[in-house]
Amino acid sequence: MWRSTLNKLLTLVATAVVGTSAVAQDYPVRPIKAITVTSAGGTSDIFMRGLADRMQKVIGQPIVIENRPGGSFNIGSRACAEAAPDGYTICILPGEPLTFNQFLFKSLPYNPATFEPITRLFNIVLSLSVNKSLGVRTFGELIAHAKAHSGTLSYTSGSVAFSTFFDRVNKDAGADIIRVPYRGGADQVNALLSGSIPVAFTGLSNVRGQLEAGLFTGLMVDSGMRSPLFPDIPTIPEATGKQYQSRSYFTIVAPPGTPKTITAKLHAMIVEISSEPTFREAYFHARGLEPALSTSPEEFGKFIQQDRVLAAEVVREAGLNPQ
Numbered sequence: 609m610w611r612s613t614l615n616k617l618l619t620l621v622a623t624a625v626v627g628t629s630a631v632a633q634d635y636p637v638r639p640i641k642a643i644t645v646t647s648a649g650g651t652s653d654i655f656m657r658g659l660a661d662r663m664q665k666v667i668g669q670p671i672v673i674e675n676r677p678g679g680s681f682n683i684g685s686r687a688c689a690e691a692a693p694d695g696y697t698i699c700i701l702p703g704e705p706l707t708f709n710q711f712l713f714k715s716l717p718y719n720p721a722t723f724e725p726i727t728r729l730f731n732i733v734l735s736l737s738v739n740k741s742l743g744v745r746t747f748g749e750l751i752a753h754a755k756a757h758s759g760t761l762s763y764t765s766g767s768v769a770f771s772t773f774f775d776r777v778n779k780d781a782g783a784d785i786i787r788v789p790y791r792g793g794a795d796q797v798n799a800l801l802s803g804s805i806p807v808a809f810t811g812l813s814n815v816r817g818q819l820e821a822g823l824f825t826g827l828m829v830d831s832g833m834r835s836p837l838f839p840d841i842p843t844i845p846e847a848t849g850k851q852y853q854s855r856s857y858f859t860i861v862a863p864p865g866t867p868k869t870i871t872a873k874l875h876a877m878i879v880e881i882s883s884e885p886t887f888r889e890a891y892f893h894a895r896g897l898e899p900a901l902s903t904s905p906e907e908f909g910k911f912i913q914q915d916r917v918l919a920a921e922v923v924r925e926a927g928l929n930p931q
Contacts, residue, residue: 635873644673644676651897666877685701685718688718693862693863695867695871698726706861712923720916726905727859727875727878728858729899733811733897735826736827738807738827740822755781762806764789785807790805794814813894826841
C-alpha cells in the first residue's frame with residue numbers, strides 16, 4: 609500500500625513540475641500589468657515605460673503601467689502583494705518597502721520577505737538641490753541658513769534613507785530642517801520649482817533640466833563619485849566630510865508565490881534589454897542612474913536580505929521608532 613501511495617505522490621510531483629514548465633514555456637499569452645509605487649513622470653515611471661516598450665517588442669504582449677503612489681510606498685506594495693502570482697503582475701519597487709518600512713511602521717499590509725525577487729535595476733543618483741532663490745551654494749551654507757532660521761526651512765525626499773540622513777544632520781548640527789512628504793519625484797520638483805519647498809533630495813534626473821537652466825543649485829550627490837552630468841557638484845563625503853552607506857535603488861519583483869520558472873524568464877529578458885547599449889544610454893546614463901542589474905533572482909534575494917540588516921542599523925542609529 610505504501611508503494612501505491614508513494615507512486616501517486618511521485619506522479620503528482622512530476623505532473624506539477626511538467627505543468628509549471630509548460631506554463632513558463634508558453635508564458636506570456638496575455639498582457640502583463642506593471643505596478644509602480646510612484647506617480648506618473650517620476651524616475652521609476654519613466655524607466656518602466658521605456659522597459660515596457662522594449663518588453664512588448666520581445667514578447668508580443670503589452671505591458672500595462674498602473675501607478676499606485678502614496679503611503680510611503682505601502683499602497684503600491686500592498687497591491688503587488690495581493691496580486692495573483694501567475695506572472696501577469698510585476699512590480700517596480702524601491703528599496704524602502706523591501707527593507708526600511710518594516711522598521712518604520714508598527715504593521716505593514718504585506719510581508720516584505722515574501723515578494724519573489726527578479727532583479728535589482730539601478731541605483732538612483734540623488735541630488736540635494738535648493739531653489740536658487742534660497743541663496744545658498746554649499747551644504748555648509750544650507751546648515752548655517754537652517755540654524756539662523758530655526759523651524760522655517762523645509763525639505764522633501766522620496767527616500768526614507770535620506771530622511772534619516774536629515775534627522776542625523778539636525779541632531780549633529782543643532783538644526784531643525786522639517787520634512788514634507790510628496791507622492792513622487794515629479795511632485796517634489798514642482799514644489800521645489802515653486803519655492804514652496806526650498807530643499808529637495810531627489811533623483812538627479814528629475815532636476816537635470818532645472819540645474820542646467822540655473823533655477824536650482826546642486827549641493828551634493830550621493831554617488832560614489834561625481835556625476836559626469838554635473839562634475840561640479842560634490843559627493844556627500846566631499847560636501848560633509850562624512851560617509852553615508854545607504855543608497856536609493858529600484859527593483860523588479862513579483863507577487864509572493866509566482867513560479868520561479870517565470871521569474872527566471874523575466875529576469876533574463878529584463879537584464880538582456882537593460883544591457884543593450886542604446887537602452888543603457890537613454891534610460892540609465894542620460895538620466896543619472898547607475899545600472900545595478902542582478903546576476904540572478906537568487907543573488908538579488910541575498911542582496912535584499914543583507915540590505916535589511918543595513919536598514920535596521922540606519923534606523924536604530926537615527927533613533928527612529930515605528931509609527
